[in-house]
Amino acid sequence: ETGVTQSPTHLIKTRGQQVTLRCSSQSGHNTVSWYQQALGQGPQFIFQYYREEENGRGNFPPRFSGLQFPNYSSELNVNALELDDSALYLCASSLDAWGYTFGSGTRLTVV
Amino acid sequence: GNSVTQMEGPVTLSEEAFLTINCTYTATGYPSLFWYVQYPGEGLQLLLKATKADDKGSNKGFEATYRKETTSFHLEKGSVQVSDSAVYFCAVRHRSGGGADGLTFGKGTHLIIQP
Numbered sequence: 120e121t122g123v124t125q126s127p128t129h130l131i132k133t134r135g136q137q138v139t140l141r142c143s144s145q146s147g148h149n150t151v152s153w154y155q156q157a158l159g160q161g162p163q164f165i166f167q168y169y170r171e172e173e174n175g176r177g178n179f180p181p182r183f184s185g186l187q188f189p190n191y192s193s194e195l196n197v198n199a200l201e202l203d204d205s206a207l208y209l210c211a212s213s214l215d216a217w218g219y220t221f222g223s224g225t226r227l228t229v230v
Numbered sequence: 231g232n233s234v235t236q237m238e239g240p241v242t243l244s245e246e247a248f249l250t251i252n253c254t255y256t257a258t259g260y261p262s263l264f265w266y267v268q269y270p271g272e273g274l275q276l277l278l279k280a281t282k283a284d285d286k287g288s289n290k291g292f293e294a295t296y297r298k299e300t301t302s303f304h305l306e307k308g309s310v311q312v313s314d315s316a317v318y319f320c321a322v323r324h325r326s327g328g329g330a331d332g333l334t335f336g337k338g339t340h341l342i343i344q345p
Binding site: 224 | 275335
């Protein structure tokens with residue numbers, strides 16, 4: 120069984136730009152959640168999707184948005200990038216929101 | 231909302247020493263508790279979990295017991311190895327109604343094991 124894969128692994132963007140990060144869930148998993156991990160900090164919950172619907176959200180502004188597709192893969196979109204958005208973005212998938220499996224993350228640098 | 235407090239690191243130990251990493255949490259109801267480990271340049275790996283009071287999670291020689299009375303979930307290992315060097319995160323999850331809350335993580339404890 121394949122694990123969670125994220126792309127790209129690294130990305131550099133300019134302040135004000137938009138970015139899309141992608142995540143392929145582990146086979147058989149129907150739930151995906153996204154986290155932001157700033158350097159030296161624990162991951163912070165952004166939002167979660169269950170069967171293509173957002174069913175939980177953390178304390179992040181609306182410029183952070185997402186999608187989940189019928190094959191349960193997912194995207195995280197961030198508009199109007201700010202310098203503080205520089206972080207490791209982690210995707211985690213699970214079956215019915217238990218037993219999360221994390222990907223290796225996308226390192227986003229905003230300059 | 232939920233919150234997790236971990237002992238700050240780095241924690242430096244010699245090989246074969248006894249390890250304790252303290253974790254306390256704040257959450258309503260009956261949360262599930264987790265320990266994740268992160269090796270350099272990698273994502274998070276689930277180390278162990280406990281879903282109800284007095285449960286003991288264990289894996290790879292690590293153990294943690296869900297103590298509801300003290301709201302704690304301390305990680306222990308009897309004899310650490312150099313390969314245990316990593317960052318350890320305590321996390322809590324509370325499922326509310328038909329929806330789901332995400333995991334709330336502590337800030338992480340960097341463990342360094344010296345040969």
